[in-house]
Amino acid sequence: MGIKSLLLNFLNNLGNNKRVKALLLDFIKKSENLGLSKKDIEVAQEFLDYGEYSLCFDTITEQLYEHQIHIDINYYNLAQKIALEMSLEEESYSYLKYLIQ
Numbered sequence: 001m002g003i004k005s006l007l008l009n010f011l012n013n014l015g016n017n018k019r020v021k022a023l024l025l026d027f028i029k030k031s032e033n034l035g036l037s038k039k040d041i042e043v044a045q046e047f048l049d050y051g052e053y054s055l056c057f058d059t060i061t062e063q064l065y066e067h068q069i070h071i072d073i074n075y076y077n078l079a080q081k082i083a084l085e086m087s088l089e090e091e092s093y094s095y096l097k098y099l100i101q
Contacts, residue, residue, distance in 0.1 A: 016085065017051075017053075019085060020053050020082065020085050020086055021048065021053070023078070023081065023082045023085060024044075024048050024053060024056050024057065024082060025048065026078065027057070027060060027078055027079070027082060028041060028044050028045055028048065028056070028060065030075055030078065031044070031060050031064065034064070034069050034070070034071060034075070035069050036060065036063055036064060036067070036069060037063070037067075040059060040060070040063040043059050044056045044059045044060050047059060053086060054086065054088070057079075057082060057083070057086065057088070057092070057093075058092070061079060061092070061093050061095075061096060064096065064099060065095055065096065065098075065099065068099065069099065070099050070100075070101040071096060071099045071100055071101070072100065072101065073100055075096075076093075076096055076097065076099075076100055079093045079096055080093060
């Protein structure tokens with residue numbers, strides 16, 4: 001792989017990371033509005049700040065499910081969009097379907 005290819009790959013990943021980070025920030029804010037605890041929000045935000053995007057996403061989805069916090073279809077669609085951007089398997093968020101009201 002040449003220098004040009006490496007640079008293009010790096011820039012592409014950088015742009016993707018910015019997109020994912022923005023989506024996760026929105027996800028955190030919406031989760032807080034849904035009633036996710038302050039502690040869970042802080043943990044997710046810390047993971048986001050340190051670039052641990054998968055851990056951020058998992059923290060939010062798992063805690064919403066554990067506490068049976070209801071969501072709407074738009075929130076579910078946002079989770080799905082984030083998972084697709086991060087190349088996560090459907091199993092990482094599909095259980096949220098049971099929380100849709």
